[in-house]
Amino acid sequence: MSEIKVPDLGESITEGTIYKWLVKEGDSVGQGDVLAELETDKVNLEISAEESGVIAQILRQAGENVAVGEAIGIIGEAGAGAAGQAAAGGQSADAPKLPEPAKAAPAPEAPPAQPGGATAAAAAQEAQAAGGSAYLATPGARKLARERGIDLGEVGARDPIGRIGRADVDTHGAAPAAAPAPATAAAQSAPAVTPPPSAPKAEGKEVERKRMSRRRLTIASRLVEAQQTAAMLTTFNEVDMTAILDIRKRRKDAFKEKHDIGLGFMSFFTKAVVGALKAYPLLNAEIDGEDLLIKKFYDIGIAVSAKEGLVVPVVRDADRLSFPEIERRIADLASKARANTLALSDLQGGTFTITNGGVFGSLMSTPILNAPQVGILGMHKIQLRPIALDEETTVNRPMMYIALSYDHRIVDGSEAVSFLVKVKELLEDPEALLLEG
Template sequence: MSDIKVPEMGESIVEGTISKWHVKTGDSVNIGDVLAELETDKVNIEISAEQAGTVESLLRSEGDTVAVGETIGVIGSGAGAAAPAASQPAATAAPVSQPAAEEPEMKPATPASPPVAASAPAADPNASISSATPAARKLARERGIDLTQVQSLDPLGRIRQSDIESHGTAKPVAVTAPAPATAAPSSAPAAAEPGKPAERRKMSRRRITIAKRLVEAQHTAAMLTTFNEVDMTAILDVRKRRKQAFLDKHEVGLGFMSFFTKAVIGALKAFPLLNAEIQGDEILVKQYYDIGIAVSAKEGLVVPVVRDADRLGFAQIEKQIGELAGKARANTLSLNDLQGGTFTITNGGVFGSLLSTPILNAPQVGILGMHKIQIRPVAINATEMENRPMMYIALSYDHRIVDGSEAVRFLVTVKELLEDPESLLLEG
């Protein structure tokens, strides 16, 4: 017999959410078979079988938050498992049916369905407590609700958060004084527009983490943004002349990111405080250049890191960015791909953004925002105007250690290096 346990996932990750079970009770598995997918703050991790046998029980369901080292299932010896499946119908079916049960959270069901879930939980008051989801137990504690008195709308008898909310709204007189105040915000939106279509979606763990860190960055850093614009004529000319030869030689396209990465490195060498971080009452100035490249993936923004980018050529930078972006969209990034980073570049221009204010990727103190290239009339001299491909660039920085003049000069340096691509070979 072997326990299915949540593996170690890195020193900064202590818990995760079961996003999907690939097996059910009674399934036969071999060593190395994928049993479940675990979603963490940074990456998704597969949990594999450590011994061959039959899945005897799944102790946690999809959507449950689990801690590192926690047992979430059991694998027994032997093949085929009709007996375990028959002996514990509720335990076997719950993980598979949970997603379907959670979807109609905003549609209060009639009390006609509870008898189907019936008998086992009703016979033992403690059974309803053990079958409640962690979110339901937490909400019940906050509202002072006795779980044995809660009527489940789940056909399998499992008490969910929606059951607690329905219980609280159906019997307000039974709830203690503070409870109505806590219940009001969740019920108010539904009551404001009755009969109109709406959908309630649970935030993914990654989205929750992104939201938390972005708010923390704004609360803890003295963040300011300075803007400039770059004439992209020279870079577009280089790409036009060299694009095919570059592709034939290196088997990778010559994009804009390698130019911007090199320009940023050149500017960081000139203004090293943009490549630092605050640690207590000290400033750690990093003398290496691990550049984070923001990538939009299905589950949210991630920032994989190009290591020692100052030692890489244009082709190597383009290849690494392409590989990391592919892994991000395939959800196969490792923790090492995401950890560290001394400065970040984000490109909102690929989505059509003309101008934006990027938020710092803490604990970094600088982030460069790229934007859409747009043809605009530009004064060449006192008497001439030309239409030029122009891009607005934005630098957000932490004013606690970076002065405004330094930030402005950093951005001017980036602009000058980009407008003279040959200088990138010398300065970048």
């Protein structure tokens, strides 16, 4: 018999949320089989079986938060019966030992205990002693109880270990109240799931309530934190993309044939950013207390939109990579991000970030810093615009607005503007990227 424990999740991550179980109690599993998916602040991880056996008990349900090292289930020996499963439950297996349900009542004047009441009370005491909730209930049961205003302490559980399920709350809610008010009959005829009292009322309109994922909550928290802790400003410029588009048009087929990867815009922008960071190193720094950490390496984060939210995998040592190597790294990281298979090592670190809102049609935006970094470059949509070459000549050119958000605590406006001008110059003269990027 062994416990299924939450593995070490990496530096700075101490807890996660069980996203879903891939097995159920009684299933046979082999060593290395994936048992559950765990959602963390940054990535989703798989929890695998450390030995073969039978899932004797699932201790924590989908949607519950769990800490590193916490047991979320138990694997018993193959062929173990129900008695073995009950024994594997630890303290919970001792809960239904009370001979008389009446003894579980908290006071003599309390109403008769419902079936399973003694079990629920014992399990609740056990959960409370372990630092958990006063009542042992599934997330679905808690949600339904909140929506209906039902006290879980009044709900009986049919589960042998005293866990209150959604069906228990549903059955309890259907029972007639002791002192019904005149409006009770109408209330009982309402739909089974109603908005909680705190929800805004929308008469005759449909409202969907959806729980935010752990990653989305983390993104929200970090973005607000970045705005509250950094003196963030944004400066803008525009780039004539004629030269880059011409190179891509002439070279893309040969590039693809030789390197088996397409020649995109990101390799040009990554090289331009590296060249500008070398010229203006404070954009490649971070604040550590009263000190500045000016980094002499160039790990460039590339923002990628995934199903669960924006992630920023890192292209390591971008200054040492060729154009095809950069394109290949970015394509690989983007593919892993969309397949939700990024490792924590793919996301950690990073000295500067590039984000491309242009792929969604954005003409201009003000990107938010990816703390503790002090600079982020925003790319945007390429659009034909009339450009005056001189007093008499106007031509249409493919132009892109670029934006640099920076932390004014350590980067002055003149340095930020000069950095962005440097990026512009390198992009408009791609041959210079070979020398400075």
